[in-house]
Amino acid sequence: MSRTQSKTWQSTRYRNIYRHQSGVYYVRISSGSKLSWRSLRTRVLEIAKSLAEEHLKAARAAEEVLEDSDPLSPSVTVGQLITIRLSRIDNDTSLKPRTKKYWHEIFEALLRSWPGLSGRLARSVKAHECERWARSLSMKFSATRFNNTITGFKHVFAIAVDHGIRHSNPASKLKRLKPSQKDLTARLPTRQQFHDWVTEIRKSPSRWGEACADFVEFLAYTGLRKGEARHVKWKHCDFERGELVVEGDPETGTKNRTSRRVPIIEPLEKLLESMRRRGRNLQPDDYVCEVNTAKDAMERAADLVGMAAITHHDLRHLFATTCIESGVDIPTVSKWLGHKDGGALAMKVYGHLRNEHSLSQAKKVSFS
Numbered sequence: 001m002s003r004t005q006s007k008t009w010q011s012t013r014y015r016n017i018y019r020h021q022s023g024v025y026y027v028r029i030s031s032g033s034k035l036s037w038r039s040l041r042t043r044v045l046e047i048a049k050s051l052a053e054e055h056l057k058a059a060r061a062a063e064e065v066l067e068d069s070d071p072l073s074p075s076v077t078v079g080q081l082i083t084i085r086l087s088r089i090d091n092d093t094s095l096k097p098r099t100k101k102y103w104h105e106i107f108e109a110l111l112r113s114w115p116g117l118s119g120r121l122a123r124s125v126k127a128h129e130c131e132r133w134a135r136s137l138s139m140k141f142s143a144t145r146f147n148n149t150i151t152g153f154k155h156v157f158a159i160a161v162d163h164g165i166r167h168s169n170p171a172s173k174l175k176r177l178k179p180s181q182k183d184l185t186a187r188l189p190t191r192q193q194f195h196d197w198v199t200e201i202r203k204s205p206s207r208w209g210e211a212c213a214d215f216v217e218f219l220a221y222t223g224l225r226k227g228e229a230r231h232v233k234w235k236h237c238d239f240e241r242g243e244l245v246v247e248g249d250p251e252t253g254t255k256n257r258t259s260r261r262v263p264i265i266e267p268l269e270k271l272l273e274s275m276r277r278r279g280r281n282l283q284p285d286d287y288v289c290e291v292n293t294a295k296d297a298m299e300r301a302a303d304l305v306g307m308a309a310i311t312h313h314d315l316r317h318l319f320a321t322t323c324i325e326s327g328v329d330i331p332t333v334s335k336w337l338g339h340k341d342g343g344a345l346a347m348k349v350y351g352h353l354r355n356e357h358s359l360s361q362a363k364k365v366s367f368s
Contacts, residue, residue, distance in 0.1 A: 012045060017052050019045075027052035038094060041258075054093045076165055078125065079118030081156045082107050096252045106145075106152050113137055122160045127170040134174045143179040150174045188318050193307050194220070200301035201294070212294035214275055219312060221268035222246075223319035223337050225255065226312040230292035235284035237272060239264065246338065255338065262336045317349075324350050 010019040016028045025040045025048035038055055040048045089095060089103050111118050114133050138146050153171045160166045189197060202213035219229055228248050236245040243261040264272070276282060293312070302309040316337070323333045334346040
């Protein structure tokens, strides 16, 4: 290990476990001819040891699958390589169940889009065939779906290259698509539209109208993902500090596997107070929201008020947009949303709003 590397990485008394200069422990995993590093997301060595054992066990299980399917044979098919790739994904303890399911869906769609590919010899697939397939796929899939499919495709043939079945990856030159920028300003409701829309949801003849309206407002005033909001309990409402604790699913946590706190802004505080008054004998372990979806009620009310239909996730955009238009800086909004990139993604999505706000504020500057 070079002097520069030794400053970045520090070995421990446990084999394959290293401490990064940030203090976080990583496990080094060897798979075939490749070395990979995985964050153990902890600064406690003994916890790191336990987590590392799980990662190494999963890696060994994936290698056993590799041996059982005899991928070193020149007659290995693309379908067999996909099975190996999916087995590795299924055995990766760092991935959430929904992520694993997503990759199964990706590969199922991939095989449907290329009839006969599953039975093809992996060594017989040509680069020009991959390019022709990718062109066709790009006209059917969204940019995000296309890019993920291409990434998965490259990983499949990387297995063949790693084990000497092929000299090169036929998918290596496939180019990603640039996702189109969504016009959030045009799609999201104005403040008056939002008020009218929520009022209409609350007036719904359904017995769940009130609960659906609460859920919609809760998402809009917190910026939480729908899957995060469903797990918020009253004990997570820290009224003393004016913060809402977001822990996500009890087993898998939030999307980034870290809890966070978001401010209880004034409209959220009023909503929670109203919900508490209407609730009966609420306990700390009771869920704040009585429902975890309001899709039908949202669409019905949108039609009645003449507003474009929006999704649950659009309410997360509405929260971020409103915060930025109110003068909150993007890194802070990014932190509230649970992003771990310091604001890079939020800047990409909402940067135009910051520029518009900046220009409107600039008009107030005077030297007279």
